Amino acid sequence: MRPSMFRSVFSVVRRQESSSSSVIRRSFFSEANPERKVAILGAAGGIGQPLSLLMKHNPLVSSLSLYDIAGTPGVAADVSHINTRAIVKGFMSDDQLGEALEGSDVVVIPAGVPRKPGMTRDDLFNINAGIVKGLCIAIAKYCPNAVVNMISNPVNSTVPIASEVFKKAGTYNEKKLFGVTTLDVVRAKTFYAGKANLDVSGVNVPVVGGHAGVTILPLFSQATPSTNALSNEDIVALTKRTQDGGTEVVEAKAGKGSATLSMAYAGALFADACLKGLNGVPDIVECSFVQSTVTELPFFASKVKLGKDGVEEIHGLGSLSDYEKEGLEKLKAELKSSIDKGVAFANQS
């Protein structure tokens, strides 16, 4: 979590829990934190399990719905024993998907297969596109107003697939569909702070474009705090490391999957930002892959202000260094082809 993310809320809850009055506890939750249901699809997986743990820990969640095609009873029983606000329920198999989704405010989707060494994210398309399509058909039916956080790869294609499914169902709201690119930001912050010897907790780095290889474009020229400790070569190396961050983990795991723990952290951070936006907390800004007019591409990741209806404002790119301008031009062809592939898949049959 962002270091201060839950601290203030927890201290209020703790003060209230020390009071003998359960009335005080109830009124705190209803006034400051409305009821919010979060569903996680793929909850028993490598990302799903730690993400379920982190969402159970989030005081903004009142109901946590854990869905997977296997393994959810155990995960739900385990997580449900934690003494935090959210009531946890596990759901398994198609016939329970409707109940898992009904009433959800936020649906997080880490369902699907991860990479093995030597694969690109696009190599996951054949399996994950179908999984995502099926889950989005159910979302359109059972919780058409939910905010959707798409984690399943290739994000550059799965988000367009979701948008087409929702369009066909007549439920598409472009303000409520997000590709989760938070892990790119998390990595860029960590690598930048490490190289520049800065306190990472105060560091921010926007990352724009998409979520695969060269489509991931960290904007170190806009990093804060700025530093003159880094050479052009350092910036090139930091950019490459951020773009290859996923592959670094895939290779280190040597066939046992891709990033799960850092992704669960990033996914929890982004879901928390969406919940805060829905609850009317002002000035919540995160990078995300959304329907966009920032470039000529129909979807693009950039800074997005989150509000009561999802996307409140999409920020422009700001001023870019020559190196970043070059990177922006380089990424467009690959990103366009991944978007087109998703759209075409969703419209087959």
Ligand SMILES: NC(=O)C1=CN([C@@H]2O[C@H](COP(=O)(O)OP(=O)(O)OC[C@H]3O[C@@H](n4cnc5c(N)ncnc54)[C@H](O)[C@@H]3O)[C@@H](O)[C@H]2O)C=CC1
């Ligand atoms: N957006 C991002 O930054 C990142 C995305 N990912 C992606 O997240 C996805 C999941 O990764 P892991 O959790 O490591 O994989 P995993 O294989 O450990 O877990 C995936 C889970 O999805 C479940 N699943 C499969 N089909 C399903 C369906 N139809 N409905 C519900 N659940 C279903 C599986 O049973 C499994 O429990 C992968 O596609 C991976 O590439 C991973 C890291 C970062």
Ligand SMILES: O=C([O-])CC(=O)C(=O)O
């Ligand atoms: O690299 C992968 O396959 C998983 C992923 O998206 C990431 O870690 O950024």
